[in-house]
Amino acid sequence: MHNDAVDKISHCDDPVVALLALDCEQHRLVSKPLDKTMWLSHMTSDALYDEHWLLAYEANVKGWLPSSSGVDHVANDPNFSFLKTNGVNFYNTALAAPPASAPVPLPTLPTVSVQKGSISQ
Numbered sequence: 001m002h003n004d005a006v007d008k009i010s011h012c013d014d015p016v017v018a019l020l021a022l023d024c025e026q027h028r029l030v031s032k033p034l035d036k037t038m039w040l041s042h043m044t045s046d047a048l049y050d051e052h053w054l055l056a057y058e059a060n061v062k063g064w065l066p067s068s069s070g071v072d073h074v075a076n077d078p079n080f081s082f083l084k085t086n087g088v089n090f091y092n093t094a095l096a097a098p099p100a101s102a103p104v105p106l107p108t109l110p111t112v113s114v115q116k117g118s119i120s121q
Contacts, residue, residue, distance in 0.1 A: 002031050003031050003032055006021075006030050006031055006032055006034060007035070009021045009034070010034050010035035010036070010037075010038070011035070011038065013038055015042070015051070015052050015053075015054045015055035016054065018039045018055050018059070019054065019055060019058055019059065019064075019091050021034055022034070022036075022039075022059060022062075022064040022065070023064075023091075023093060023096070025064075026064065036065060039055060039059065039065060040065055040066075040068060041068065042055050042056050043055075043056055043059065043060065043065050043066065043067050043068045043073065044056065044067070044068050044069065044073055045073045045076065045077055047073075048073065048074070048077055048079075048080050054090060054091070056073070056074070057074055057080055057083070057084075057090070058089065058090060058091045060072065060073065060074040060084075061074065061084055061089065062091075062093070
């Protein structure tokens with residue numbers, strides 16, 4: 001992932017995008033470290049019960065982001081600690097396709113040529 005893409009993704013407040021980006025960073029598929037400032041703000045007990053619950057839970061369980069308070073917010077929650085203790089994952093990295101070993105080429109557009117007043121592809 002190139003620098004510009006890393007910057008844009010780092011400012012996306014979507015939990016699924018954040019998890020995918022953190023997974024890419026773990027696999028060294030990013031050109032520079034992600035700016036995790038926004039995502040770190042969701043590493044709280046309250047976030048376990050809002051639209052960022054998946055990030056607040058999975059990033060903790062995977063060890064990708066620390067709890068904002070310094071105290072494990074997942075382990076301290078009676079509902080989510082049960083899931084963590086029993087190894088429940090919603091984002092399973094074992095099911096992912098292996099990262100490409102070489103850069104994936106960008107798609108190309110078909111060439112258009114003009115011959116005797118007509119367009120052919």
